[in-house]
Amino acid sequence: MSPFGRRAATASGPAGGLVDGRALVERVGALRAAVDAGGGRLETDAVAAAEPVLRRAEERLGLGTGRTVVALAGATGSGKSSLFNALAGLPLAQTGARRPTTASPTACVWGPEPAEELLDWLEVPRRHRSDRESALDAGDQVDLHGLVLLDLPDHDSTTLAHRLEVDRLVRLVDLLVWVVDPQKYADDALHARYLRRLAGHDDVVLLVLNQVDRLAPADADATQEDLRRLLAEDGLARADVLTTSARTGAGVAALRGRLADAVAARALALRRTEADLEDVRASLARGVAADVVPVPAAEDLPGADQLVGALAGAAGVPAVVDAVEGDHRRRAARRTGWPPLRWTARLRREPLRRLGLEGRRASGDGEAPELVVSSVPAPTPSQRAAVELAGRRVGAGCSQGLPPRWAAAVREAAAPPGPEVADALDRAVVGVELPRTSPRWWAVAGAAQVVLAVAAVVGLVWLAGLGVAAWLQLPDAAVPAVGPAREDGTRVLPLPTALAVGGLVLGALLAAVSRRVAAAGARRERRRAAERLEAAVRTVAADAVLGPVARVLAEHEHVRSSLAPPATTPRRDAPRRTARRRAGAAASAAGDERRGH
Template sequence: MSALADRTDDRWDDGLIARSRPVPDEPDGEDGDEGDDALVRALSGAGSDGGRTPPPPLSPEAQALRSRLEALRQLVALSRTRLDGQTLAEAGRVLDEAAARRGLSAQHTVVAIAGATGSGKSTLFNALAGVQISETGLRRPTTAAPIACSWSDGAAGLLDRLEIPGRLRRRPRETPEAEALRGLVLVDLPDLDSALGVHRDHVDRVLALVDAVVWVVDPEKYADAVLHERYLRPLAGHAEVTFVVLNQVDRLPGEAADLVLDDLRRLLDEDGIALGEHDEPGATVLGLSALTGEGVGELRELLGQFTQERGAATRRISADVDRAAGRMRPLYVAAGHPGAEISEQARAEFEDRLAEAVGASAAGLAAERAWRRNAGKACGTPWLRLWRWYENRRSPRTLSGLAALAAIGGRGAAQAAEPQSPAEAEVTARQRVEQAVRAVADAAATGLPDPWAQAVRETAVRGGEQLPEMLDEVALTLGPAAAPPGTKPPRPAWWPAAVLAQAAMTLLQIYGGLWLVGQIVGVLPPHLLPPVLLMASGIVGGPLVEWACSLAARGPARRYGQDAERRLRQAAAGCGRARVLEPVAAELLRYREVREQYAAVARLSTSRA
């Protein structure tokens, strides 16, 4: 734009007004990489003389805008990978327009005059300029393109941004009243309800770029639906940079003008536009007659004060940020306040499901049974061990177990005890894992806005794709099948004593039996009581030792099984954390960062956001 501003043919074309002095070239804008500080200083009037004087400190309003723009930039950057470009288009446009306003003249305030056909906006434009600039008449539409009038030099860059050519740029009449409007750039727009689409396009384009708007209505069309529904209602948040004037009050007899103004205020209130009454910020509403001059001086005075404040650009951009934040609210704030983190209950349930899928509980029970079975082999009586060996040789354990179950519970229990095929077991385990992933994703996404809830679910599903295979490796590494054939659980320190005691009981039985046989065959003198007592003590003592060992083995066996289950559960939980929980937690952390940035943009507390 600065290149266009430097071109000779783009200097002010004053038409019928004679040049009173040459128009100097407008200084180039500053470099576009200085960030929001330069932007807000430009909007607040800082450094407008090219840096020859130190810039004044930023106003609180400008500082707040700087923080909000930075937060909006961070918000867009964090959201690009989660939201589509069309959704973020308005936020990007606000940032682009705010950056475009940097480097342009901060000493000028651009105000557009907009209105419907026959409202008299061009007449008001000429009355403020003090000279016939914009064509007026009965022919409709009268204004075909935006026409600009500037009360001071240096606004060429602003008008280049509005795409107003030099031939449509004018100067006001040099009067004492004109000095009060120094810094004002007034733009007369085509009719907003023109039958020609190109005229409406001009209106929409310029309204999106100016610092403030003067809406001109007449007594007949002040309630026009096009004006209220298409323009005033969507721009309700821009009340502080809005003027609404009821023109042609000279046509209203008596108190009719006050009644129409009251009804106009009512309509504006229904549109959601705050009215600047009782020293409160909001839109300015007044009545005037551009034809007779009634009220024009009051409007000129209000525009002069408004221009001298030099805060219109800041307020306009702040209002644009407000509107963008309001439209983006469903993307960052849900109806219910989310925790934005995985609850401990959801984590525990997820780990429990993974442990179930990997068979941690069954592995623990198997380890406990193996420990107790090993204890029974070591501490049992030799005769019982011999009988068990004989039973195992006679029929497979599985068949004998099924027969026992059938005898106890019938055919159904035997069928229930049949092991699953590997394919069926794999399908069941995969289904359990998928169910666990869906459950923890739903729990983490509860209360999140739809885009972020979907992102959390997709992250969990992606992480869970390889989780069944990882759990299979864990089961093969740490499960019962991982132990080499013949491997036995570790034995406690008291087992050798138990083995010796069982051996002593066996020796007593053998010694007593041999003694008794010797007496029967006549080799030893007959005395039945000692050998019988020895045999009885061995016969009774062996089961007693075995029973005592089984009692003593319960605690170590249970702990051994619990250790095996815990190792398998921890390994499965580690896989689940690495593949699902940590990626989901990272996604939730990103959402919390985004929500904090949105709270800064929308000027909300984090708890409300």
């Protein structure tokens, strides 16, 4: 809680209705957090206008709400200074025919407690401050204890400094009492410059139609109704309108009663702050979506899979998985192929070595190994175009429903990655531990191939020896035979032939079977490599594109929820205020009737 939180929360008290000082402190913090989080994605004008309002709210709440600041504002000749003196019961404000009469704000303070800190904040000159407390009052002024009444310069003064002073104080006071006269109540300068800008501040704006003694009763009623109509057009339909005559005193008692109600409630400072903060919130809220925009995880963003696929293609993942599959097939052929032809596999450069990926493994302590740039082929123009298109699709899909500035931020976060992302992809590919297994059956098949090759060689050499012996017409030697027996008991197939043919045929058959089994294993290695490489590419995509996009969406939702309108509850002090208002109006009417008689 900020330093002014305790004072604001305590000052509101139970008489302050449902306006909670602590809640306002929290709203100030939430609005500041929204501005900080929104940055340049909120409307520039709204952000610029929010800062002074938030600062004023902090300062006003920090001063406590034990005092109620009421300002009498009006045009030249409206009689506000005379009305100020009538309310004070003392000739404190200068009145006269010279215009403008009021050059600096004049303050009258009711109550024994000093209000110097508050008046310093309002920048009221010390020579224009008066304390309305005297032993002669005999408690007549106790109902206004806590009131700080200001008489402001004329808002239509020909002196620029006067108008600027009015503009400054209008933003600071708790209750604005606009004093108008029958001749200038519809002045566009009043309505356009001030009242329309106070739309939504009905609870802290009061219109006083002064100098009604110059009008017939019917004309006064008509003027009052016309003023109500203008207020409704200004967005102040619930603002009250009273009629007074500072010269005759008509309506002054009712106005004093309204000020007494404001002092008794001790909540106008909170309500003015609440209204100002609501203006800021509504203005800032125009820069965010009206409804909740989903914030999925980075990997679940629309178009995330297409982006990962495009980045994988640009990173050379297809070439790497082809190399993994080819490497498995090559190593299987060297281990399980027919021995006389195994040497041919050495004539081709190893696929992973060709890409600079052979022997890459994760270090034993779990840290990434020291990497170098691989020889994976650079992305082609079509692959770069695919990445750009996929990024734009992510931006377009995630920016739906967002205001223009937030949508632009999403599209910027999803923009096509630059050279640093290409380096990150290369490091990710090189850092993946590629599967490079050697199944046990390779050793069994390899040993079997060696046995079959030896048998074939023995059979061929034997047959060659028998052929040479026959060519030299040497005596026939006994040759063992295998296979089914004939009728005479001899075997069908001579052993040398069986060894030669069997070794060759079975070796070729074993090689063919081994190739098929190795191909299945190579495809499994390919899938495992593709999964690991895709996970690495997905990490890069999350860091470079998807993560930033998700963060923008999360920031928008945080700002949007911070700017959501607070729950409203009817104020419990409304019946009491209405009763006081009716009683004051009745007293005023009775006084007018007596003066008329």
